[in-house]
Amino acid sequence: MNNRKLSAFSIMAVAVIQPSVALAYVDPGSGSVIVTTILGFFAAIGYTFRKYFYKLKRKMFGTKSNEENSRALDD
Amino acid sequence: MISPVGGSFRDPSNRVYTVTLPEQKRPAIYRGVDEITLENFEKLKTEQFYKQLEVEKRVVNTTLCAPDDPFANEILGAGWAGVLVHEPVSIVSYSYEWSFAMLRRAALLHLRILTDALESGWTVKDSTPFNIQFEGTAPVFIDIPSFVPWQEGEPWTAYRQFCCCFLTPLMMRSHQGINHLPLLRSYLDGIPPIEAANYFRGFSRFKRGVASHVMLPARVERRIEARERDAVPAEDRSQRKVSQKYVLALVESVTRLVKSLSVDIEHTDWSEYDKTHTYDDEEFQAKKGFVEEFVKEKKPSCLMDIGCNTGTFSKIAAEHADLVIAADGDHDAVQKLFMHESSHSAHNNILPLVLDLSNVSPNQGWAGKERSSFDRRADPDSILVLALVHHIRISANIPMALFLDWLRSFNCGIVIEFVDRHDEMVVKLLQNKSEQYLDYNRKAFEHELEDRFRVRTSQELKGGKRVIYHIEPQ
Known part of the structure; x- marks a missing residue:
């Protein structure tokens, strides 16, 4: 158990570059740019729709919905 | 050095x-x-x-x-x-030791940091839970070089890694009730979409987020693999540009998804320990008093409570220790402790971890050195082992001598409780076993104990069915 403390701290703060564990020539992860483009497009539509929906809701009821601030940590 | x-x-x-x-x-x-x-x-x-x-x-x-x-x-x-x-950081822990709520909180921290960074013209190039550590119940991002300036048209580069390491395991647990911890322990780089897709069959594919973040990526990856295998040259996808609005909207959408995921705490063997233990009030107070006396005297910088259940004794220890590592194999008990500490803790110094004590996290990764075993990372100067020995001996089949050797290797003061074979809980454990573990008795336990430790004080509980010892290394 000697050096346990050293080991405990010696493994912190490890930067991990995008791993590709499949040791093959084809990198399946390279397709994530396609996925993020498709999902980003639909997410942007949803985001715009929600923005106007909340705006309308605020105008009608005068209250701010909890869902509007989706960035906050859910602590 | x-x-x-x-x-x-x-x-x-x-x-x-x-x-x-x-x-x-x-x-x-x-x-x-x-x-x-x-x-x-x-x-x-x-x-x-x-x-x-x-x-x-x-x-x-x-x-x-x-x-x-x-x-x-x-x-x-x-x-x-x-x-x-x-x-x-106080102690390094890994995502395969975190309860669902901890992984979810780490995911939300990552998304919050990424959103803030993107809005200021930066991004975070990695998205692995190894870049997040917990101080008590608060997650802290530790990989500062991950922050890089965002380049015009750059997609969310770590999206796949985020899904593999955070989102997929969270959805598996929340939607399917699958224990994600052994999977994260095996897949150190996260669960790949093609593998994850196998866990979602039938109608579960229509649960929130599954089609978008598991089935679609799995389908795209399968197609790429099929199209570009053997000598077929790979298509250059690195030049594709994505609008920042798309990136931010995707991060926002994933944040909403993560927030929507939850799990209920079931009534497991240990998650209701406060109500289901077999002591009467007086005995329970006596046990608490014994533990409190020990931690008051020791004032530990790091106390490890192994087999903590919902943390009744960890909370007593936390009043006098700088840090308490509360470990138990029961996910729901640990999650309950984490949720309690998140909202009620005065000191934020309890780190609840899910650990199967008969098989703690090993050294692993490249050359077995990338990720350290739990007992190499933990460096306690005091330990609580309360009503655990019978589970180690009878349920996990580990000889008392080996368990005590392991405890001795920490070279610190310990409070250990022995539950004798006449206790109703041990009787229950032995009820349907052909092996009756005749070596499991108080005399044999004390003999093994005295070979390795010096008994400072001891106290009988439940009319002698249980004994609690304060022991120090010899």
């Missing part, structure tokens, strides 16, 4: 070193960085969003090392352009 960190080698732009000095309790954490990373860090420190994250303690406190620091000079000698110093 300066040592490069075993697990810090994947990102060629920097490397972590530890510096151990005899008079310091914790080793200092240094990081050698290349020229671009150094330049980025100097710019990052002036950014308002980063300053705010520092104020809120969402990122580890990091400074540029003074040029006259002798250790920095040695690190610079290895060819780095600059040296950063990080504040060390």
Whole structure:
């Protein structure tokens, strides 16, 4: 158990570059740019729709919905 | 003494070193960085969003090392352009030791940091839970060189890694009730979409987020694999551009998804310990008093409560210890403790971890050195082992001598409770077993104990069916 403390701290703060564990020539992860483009497009539509929906809701009821601030940590 | 960190080698732009000095309790954490990373860090420190994250303690406190620091000079000698110093975390834990709520909170921290960074013209290039550590119940982002300036048209580069490491395991647990921890322990880089898709069959594919973040990526990856295998040249997808609005909208959408995921705490063997234990009030107070006496005397800098259940005794210890590692194999009991500590803790010094005590996290990753075993990371100066020995001997089939050897290796004071074979809980354990573990009795236990420890004090509980000991290494 000697050096346990050293080991405990010696493994912190490890930067991990995008791993590709499949040791093959084809990198399946390279397709994530396609996925993020498709999902980003639909997410942007949803985001715009929600923005106007909340705006309308605020105008009608005068209250701010909890869902509007989706960035906050859910602590 | 300066040592490069075993697990810090994947990102060629920097490397972590530890510096151990005899008079310091914790080793200092240094990081050698290349020229671009150094330049980025100097710019990052002036950014308002980063300053705010520092104020809120969402990122580890990091400074540029003074040029006259002798250790920095040695690190610079290895060819780095600059040296950063990080504040060390209390103890390193891994995502395969976190309950669902901890993984979810770490995911939300990552998304919050990414959103703030994107809005200020930065991004976070990695998305692995190894870059997040917990101080009590608060997650802290520790990989500062992950912050890089966002390039025009750049997609969310770490999206796939985020899904593999955070989102997929969270959805597996929340939607399917699958225990994600053994999977994360095996897949250190996260659960790949093609593999994850196998866990979602039939109608479960229509549950929130599954079609978008598991089935679609799995389908795209399968198609790429099929189209580009053998000698077929790979298509260049690196030049594809994505609008920043799309990136931000995707991050926002994933944040909403993560927030929608939850699990109910079931009534497991240990999650209702406070109500279901077999002591009467007086005996329970006596046991609490014994533990309190021990922690008051020791004032531990790090106490480990193994087999903590919902943390009844961890909470007593936390009043007198700097840090309490509360470990148990029951996910729901640990999750309950985490949720309680998140909202009620006065000191925020309990770290609840899910650990199967008969099979704690091993050394693993590249050459078995990338991720350390739990007992190499934990360095307790006091331990609580309350009503656990019978489970180790009878349920896990581990001889008492081996268990006591393991405890002895920590070389510190321990409170250990022995539950004799006449106790109703041991009777229940033995009820349907052909092996009756006749070596499991008080006399044999005390004999093994005295071979390794000195008994300072002891007290009988439940009319002698249980005995609690304060022991010190011989």
